[in-house]
Amino acid sequence: MQSSRLDSAQFYTEFSGLNALKTQARTDKKAALEQVAKQFESLFMSQMLKSMRSVNDVFAEGNYLNSSQSKFYQEMFDNQLTLSMSQQQGLGLSDVLARQLSRQIPGMDDGGTKATGHKATIADYDRSLPALSPRLPKQVDEVKAISESVAAQKPREAVVEKEVAETVSIDLPETFESPEHFVRTLLPMAEAVAGDSGIDPRVMVAQAALETGWGKHMIKAADGEHSFNLFGIKADSRWQGSAVDITTSEYREGVKMNERAAFRAYPDYQSSFEDYIGFLERNPRYRDVLAVADNPEAFADGLQAAGYATDPAYGAKIRRILNSDSFEAITGETLSLNQRGEE
Structure with missing residues (x-):
C-alpha cells in the first residue's frame, strides 16, 4: 500500500x-x-x-x-x-x-x-561476533611471556647504550690539543661522510679548521653546552633542531662587526659533517660549487663566491690551510693509514 x-x-x-x-x-x-x-x-x-x-x-x-x-x-x-x-x-x-x-x-x-x-x-549484514578461538588463552600467555622477556632485557640494553655513549665521548673530544689532533680525529670521519657528494674530505677539514680555529674555539652556549658545529651554519627558519645563541663576527660592506646569532647544534661531529653536505646540496646557490667538488681550491673559492661567509678572504684562507706543508703532511699520512687499515 x-x-x-x-x-x-x-x-x-x-x-x-x-x-x-x-x-x-x-x-x-x-x-x-x-x-x-x-x-x-x-x-x-x-x-x-x-x-x-x-x-x-x-x-x-x-x-x-x-x-x-x-x-x-x-x-x-x-x-x-x-x-x-x-x-x-x-x-x-x-x-x-x-x-x-x-x-x-x-x-x-x-x-x-x-x-x-x-x-x-547495513541491516542486511550479519552483525554477530565470531566465536573465540580455544587457543586464545594460550596465545595470550605466550605474548605475556615474550613481553616479560623483553622487559628483562631493557636494563642490560640501557647499560650497553651508556657504555657506547661513554666510548664515543672519549673518542670524540670537545676540544683538540693541536692541529694534528684535529686532523687525525676528523679526517677519517669526513672521508666516510663525503660518500657520493664528491666533496674532497680534506677541504671539509680545512674549512672546519678555519671556522673553529683548529677546534680551540668551538661554538658553545653560555652554560657551556657544546654545539659540535664545525662549519658555522646558522639556525635559520628551516632548522628544526637545537640551537646555540652566541656573539659572532660578520663583515658588513667590508667592515667587521659583532652580532648576536643562533647557530645549529648537533649531538656529535658526524652529524655536523652530514648536515654540512645536506646544507650545500639542498641550497640552489651552491649548485655551481658542488660541480667543482673534485677541485679543492676551486671549491673553496666557489664557497666564497656563493656567499657562504661574509669574510672577503674566506676562500683564500681555506686554500692557505689546504696548501700548507703541515696540513698536507698530516692529511696524507692519515689517509694512508686509513687505506692500509681497510686493506
Whole structure:
C-alpha cells in the first residue's frame, strides 16, 4: 500500500511525491521503478498531446478564446490528463521500460524482484561476533611471556647504550690539543661522510679548521653546552633542531662587526659533517660549487663566491690551510693509514 506522499506523485504539481519515490527506491526498487516508468510514460504522452494540439494552432488564429491564459490552463489539463492515463492502462510503455531497466538495477533479478543475498542496507549484514578461538588463552600467555622477556632485557640494553655513549665521548673530544689532533680525529670521519657528494674530505677539514680555529674555539652556549658545529651554519627558519645563541663576527660592506646569532647544534661531529653536505646540496646557490667538488681550491673559492661567509678572504684562507706543508703532511699520512687499515 502506497503512502500519502507517494500518492501525491500522481499529481504533476506536487514535487514531494518525487522525494517519496527516492525513499521507496532504497527498500522496494521494483515498486519505485514501476512508478518512475509511469512518470516517464506520462511525459512521453504529454509531448504527443502537445504536438497534436499544435496542429490546431492554425485554425485558432483570430479566435477571441485563444489567449495565453487559456493555453496555460490547457497545458495544466494536458499534463494532469497524461499523468492520470499513465497511472491506469496507458500505452503499455511503462511496463516495457520497467522490464528492461530491472535487469540493470543492482539487487534485482531478471524478474524485477529482489535478488537473494543482496545487501541494500547495513541491516542486511550479519552483525554477530565470531566465536573465540580455544587457543586464545594460550596465545595470550605466550605474548605475556615474550613481553616479560623483553622487559628483562631493557636494563642490560640501557647499560650497553651508556657504555657506547661513554666510548664515543672519549673518542670524540670537545676540544683538540693541536692541529694534528684535529686532523687525525676528523679526517677519517669526513672521508666516510663525503660518500657520493664528491666533496674532497680534506677541504671539509680545512674549512672546519678555519671556522673553529683548529677546534680551540668551538661554538658553545653560555652554560657551556657544546654545539659540535664545525662549519658555522646558522639556525635559520628551516632548522628544526637545537640551537646555540652566541656573539659572532660578520663583515658588513667590508667592515667587521659583532652580532648576536643562533647557530645549529648537533649531538656529535658526524652529524655536523652530514648536515654540512645536506646544507650545500639542498641550497640552489651552491649548485655551481658542488660541480667543482673534485677541485679543492676551486671549491673553496666557489664557497666564497656563493656567499657562504661574509669574510672577503674566506676562500683564500681555506686554500692557505689546504696548501700548507703541515696540513698536507698530516692529511696524507692519515689517509694512508686509513687505506692500509681497510686493506
